[in-house]
Amino acid sequence: MDSTDRFIESLNSPERIDNVWRKLEDKRSYVDYRLKQDDDTEITILSEYIDAAQEYVDNFGKVTGLRSGYDSVDDLTKGMKGGDLIVVAGQPSHGKTLVGNNIAYRMAKAGTPVLFVTLEMTKAKVTARFMQIAKADGKDPLDLPIYYQEVDWVSAKDIPLLIRKAIKEAEVECVIIDHLHYLADRTARDMRMEIGSITKSMKQCAVLHNIPIIMLAQVRRLEDDQKRPRSSDLKETGYIEQDADIILMIWRDISVNSPNPNAVEIYCTKNRDNGFTSDRVKYFFQDGSTLYEEGAGKQVSINDPFLN
Numbered sequence: 001m002d003s004t005d006r007f008i009e010s011l012n013s014p015e016r017i018d019n020v021w022r023k024l025e026d027k028r029s030y031v032d033y034r035l036k037q038d039d040d041t042e043i044t045i046l047s048e049y050i051d052a053a054q055e056y057v058d059n060f061g062k063v064t065g066l067r068s069g070y071d072s073v074d075d076l077t078k079g080m081k082g083g084d085l086i087v088v089a090g091q092p093s094h095g096k097t098l099v100g101n102n103i104a105y106r107m108a109k110a111g112t113p114v115l116f117v118t119l120e121m122t123k124a125k126v127t128a129r130f131m132q133i134a135k136a137d138g139k140d141p142l143d144l145p146i147y148y149q150e151v152d153w154v155s156a157k158d159i160p161l162l163i164r165k166a167i168k169e170a171e172v173e174c175v176i177i178d179h180l181h182y183l184a185d186r187t188a189r190d191m192r193m194e195i196g197s198i199t200k201s202m203k204q205c206a207v208l209h210n211i212p213i214i215m216l217a218q219v220r221r222l223e224d225d226q227k228r229p230r231s232s233d234l235k236e237t238g239y240i241e242q243d244a245d246i247i248l249m250i251w252r253d254i255s256v257n258s259p260n261p262n263a264v265e266i267y268c269t270k271n272r273d274n275g276f277t278s279d280r281v282k283y284f285f286q287d288g289s290t291l292y293e294e295g296a297g298k299q300v301s302i303n304d305p306f307l308n
Contacts, residue, residue: 070293085215090251113174114175164209203243
């Protein structure tokens with residue numbers, strides 16, 4: 001038994017062992033970073049990217065990348081592409097997690113491995129939702145390639161390593177994080193900068209690994225229950241709006257006199273690469289844990305005042 005084995009054997013809890021391995025992994029990442037610093041400062045020429053860029057030009061306005069499983073959402077986003085940071089935002093109880101669960105389910109059903117980082121709900125509760133969605137769809141939830149973080153809680157600093165492992169071990173192609181504000185350190189002196197550093201890190205991860213990252217986020221409570229939130233209503237900071245490639249807002253009328261509290265609206269307030277469709281609002285309804293596309297609904301124009 002060498003000294004390393006004796007040291008590991010001396011640790012008396014799995015948590016301490018995990019902490020040691022995490023620190024070792026951090027050190028290795030730093031060494032890797034130092035070794036490739038020369039590569040990071042090299043330059044390259046535009047012509048090397050013409051072929052890849054031509055694909056973007058040829059497919060502008062078309063749905064490319066990963067599909068959400070909802071034609072209406074794909075019409076808004078034009079697909080979720082590698083390198084994209086997609087923010088799904090709304091007020092509490094308006095359906096952010098519901099949307100995240102159903103997109104994860106439909107992606108996994110189509111054979112796309114998904115990492116679902118759950119911080120707001122326990123993994124058992126989230127799994128129960130997936131089971132309910134699968135039951136309504138007549139599918140076996142055991143067939144779903146949906147993965148969680150193993151521990152109950154992770155910090156923002158853990159996410160890059162978690163994503164790298166998920167890609168290596170499970171070939172994950174999309175990451176959904178529920179949600180951004182649970183990653184923030186609430187003791188931070190400047191919450192605006194804290195949130196900004198997290199969204200920047202998530203955007204960098206998306207680009208580095210060439211995968212879409214979907215991050216759920218809160219918006220501030222609005223005085224008018226009938227007012228739909230805008231990008232400027234994202235909670236804490238404008239950095240979320242700055243770093244996101246796509247912002248999807250969730251809204252529903254949950255007031256006491258609501259004619260249909262199960263009706264859900266999803267609309268796009270930012271799409272960096274593809275602009276906006278002529279119809280920026282899509283209609284859905286909730287039945288249990290399942291979100292369905294509305295078969296028919298009024299069409300809201302791009303000039304609708306609540307989006308301006």
